[in-house]
Amino acid sequence: DTAVSQTPKYLVTQMGNDKSIKCEQNLGHDTMYWYKQDSKKFLKIMFSYNNKELIINETVPNRFSPKSPDKAHLNLHINSLELGDSAVYFCASSQGRVFYEQYFGPGTRLTVT
């Protein structure tokens, strides 16, 4: 039974398009995250949500808009995609303020052409 799932796994699209990535966790965690991993494997936090509230926004362009309809879901919508958005996007969850250990999704590889 998958703990953190993401869809789609691969996403290929053209510049200027709008796309969404979905994330769901069934661990009962109250905190969810989005990370971006670039081509050099560097992993950088983008957003952090706790109980559906935005806690961290790491200077991410406004084209990226996360949405948390409930504690188990954190979706990422990206407008006007650019070549530089090509990366692997990871969703993660944790039970914040307890152990901080994060559980990661499998990643979504976004390619913008």
Next chain:
Amino acid sequence: AQRVTQPEKLLSVFKGAPVELKCNYSYSGSPELFWYVQYSRQRLQLLLRHISRESIKGFTADLNKGETSFHLKKPFAQEEDSAMYYCALTAPGGFKTIFGAGTRLFVKA
């Protein structure tokens, strides 16, 4: 500045040799330190955390607050240890985690 530094991008050792993956951090406060591992075609997963002071898969890591280091060590490397290793720092509160750039460990037969 909050930062996690892993100076080695690639570390190659022979099977049975000791391995040490270096991690230094910069944070004004008391963060939680972790090592995460990503095996080929698998998702990123927790390897160990400093607060547990445990040994996982033969790996240990000691937090040295004086040197602000959290190096990962294993006395005898195995081929299945080949993976990408990330050192991470989580700020108190648990909402922000900073990852190092990662070290790719390659264990040769």
